[in-house]
Amino acid sequence: MSTIAKEIEVEIQTTPNLSAKELKAKFQQMHQVQLSESKMRRAKTIALQRKDGDHTKQYTHLRSYIDELLKANPGSTIKVDVEPCANPNLKTRQFRRIYVCYAALVKGFKFLGRELLGLDGCFMKGKYPGQILTVVGTDGNNCLYPVAFAIVEAECTDSWKWFLDLLGDDLDLPHDANFTFISDRQKGLIQAVESVFPRAEHRFCCRHIHENLRQTWRGDLYKGLFYRASSATSVPYFNMAMEEIKKTNLDMFLWLSEIPAARWSRSHFSGRAKSDMLLNNLCESFNKQLVGVRDKPIITCLEYIREYLTMRIVTVKKMQATARGPLIPQATKAWDEIQTKESKLMVMMVDDVTYQVKILRSQCVVNVGDRTCTCRRWDLTAYWLDTWKKVYNHQIRPIPGPDMWTPSNCPTIITPPKHHTQIGRPKKSRKKALGEKKKLAASKKRKRKIEEVQEVFSARGRLTRLGHEKSYGRCGGYGHNIRTCRAPIQQ
Template sequence: MAVEKLQGDYTAQYLLLRDYAQELLRTNPGSTVKLEVESEPNSNSETRQFKRIYICFGGVKQGFKQGGREILVLDGCFMKGPYPRQILTAIGVDANNGIYPVAYAVVESENTNSWLWFLEYLGDDLDIHANSNFTFISDRHKGLIPAINRLFPVVEHRYCLRHIHENMKSQWRGDLYKDMLWKCASATTVPFFNKYMDEIKEKDVGLYNWLQQIPPKHWTKSYFSGRAKCDVLLNNLCECFNKQLVRGRDKPIITCLEYIREYMMRRIGVVSRMLDKCDGPLTPGATITLNQIKQDASQLNVVYAGQNKYEVSGEGHNQCVLDMNTKSCTCRKWELTGMPCKHAVAVNWDMVRYGMEVDIPKAWVDEVYWLDNWKKVY
């Protein structure tokens, strides 16, 4: 009785869902709340049974569009209690490479139909259309893949490498196979990807043939585009968010939804207080990453090759060509992440050494990592 008084009644809260949805819309202008019901098994009944609810807050929606990072991680987790269901989530990446919860829904189960329903509303909220150049990351759920292919046929759909590895472990266990898989996935150019795949082929033809069945555009950086300015291989952003919801997933429906909303609100407050203490052109995470890149760049040699191109070499006689006309490098890391690679930083220093007018390396960082952009999002 005490627990019911504190958390609410599992059955009674379904009767209050319409009022709850209206209150969310009243207190959060610009939000989207969709409630779907279905007929009861008894055809003579005048009531309807809850099926799904989708929520995307107006402020969060605007913040995601301000961020300029067109990437979302999709995942689902179980909702416990006497009426078990699934919570579907869409998580973005902010300028500090932190999680940015965008939308969530409670559905009957994780299947193609529920994912279609969720993604249709998500696409409408974020202006993602059938011909949009967007990026999704998922765990290859059998209901999600056909839903994405149907609604967004031209998007870049990355598969979480951890889930690929989990499937792989049923036949190929051990750190050796895991490291070989990660080398292939982390390769940023096709020649290196092919080289590492050949190493797998020499070690185990069966694993090579198994990996060949998964199109490389879904799991290796060498085939990723640079549209998202993010080269992540895992959907751990969603898993991090789902972990925060553990204590709310066994609560009655409205109590659970409020648990999610309050977590998102608290997180925005934490980031806002962090922003007040930040100083500099880049976010704290981007600054740390760039400082590490600078350390790596100090060991490189630069030779001007003419036509605004530079040859950069380092240990092992590995050479890359950096084109200042297009601000691109043959290692592809600059294009993939929006963060200058070590070759770009080395060229920057070489240009300064010869008296050329050039911005500091921080100015070559894509604006998705700028502190001002982070502030706009929140």
């Protein structure tokens, strides 16, 4: 078995997602040897263990790995929490949680100027399941900026409170900090934020609110009404949007009224975060990068995240080198769009700092001295290029390989965690929304039709119209002909 594993090790290194069936076909093609899929599956497990390491043994080396990280990145915070032990004389401690926050990310976050963080969690799979908790900010160019992460036993109020307490210490956030968080409305997380930061502004992701809303009120009409209310930047416009919802559907209006507007509408955001973000896509994007590593051993997983964070800083610095002007690329693009629309604006000067700006039936008051506008659209954003560059002035340093690690001086050895049954079944891919399911089903149906066409063509040796949608020339529509076309005949 080890010989077979050695033979397929190169294939596993390049394409680790190959199935046992595909590996079996490749092995038979190379060596002309018949193997069963079960044998190839066992060989793949051995090859992956050689590549990624052993799930159990990596916990015993975890303290040495942490020492190397702290040595290369001084000022970073890495905390390991273990299960309570009744016998203090035991030389082993059972792993429970680990929290990682690199000093380079903390230093950069303090230059962001945006007191906004997204919170989310995703499943850890493999031999020891758990959850990866992530906290992600947004930089000046509206791109994700990971700040810290943790691997915990489960996503619950207790683990979130532990995570937020450590995060507050690293970011110097007092208990009564007026900070801003955005999340997907997990019950345990809501309670944890209220407990650790009772005065924080906690926004809810509008996409998840809409997913709950569309279970009862489906269609583009209700979707447009909801996002019109959430996107309103001033209270009068928000009230107008809610009044329109009330006239359209009273039940939907009452359902939305139960959620505080400060949690989901820009009109009620404080503006301290300098971000008008309504969606928690930052955490979703970061979690997507972790899909291929969530079933790996603990050190392999931590190393993958460190390498990704390092490469991201390098990528952004290359982007900054090509930027020109005083504004970030996103703000420069928005400024160019404003210049093309300025001919439609009617500006009237009131005094040295106050101006009245009018476009169609909308009118705003701009104060140049205070840099404010009654529409509040620009009060919620920040966009200077110099600030964006200062965020990425620090790097996360690499460490040598395991054979060069210094053994830890800690008298106890960490052992693998308990098996914690997760709430819900871990999915390989994210849960699809209702509209996405229909599109996916239509795509699969069309793919089956194409496969049928290919089978008929190979059997008959000629093309057929099976699976081919032909448009009718008079109206340009599909699925009918001249006898069933309902379009009016043009004279």
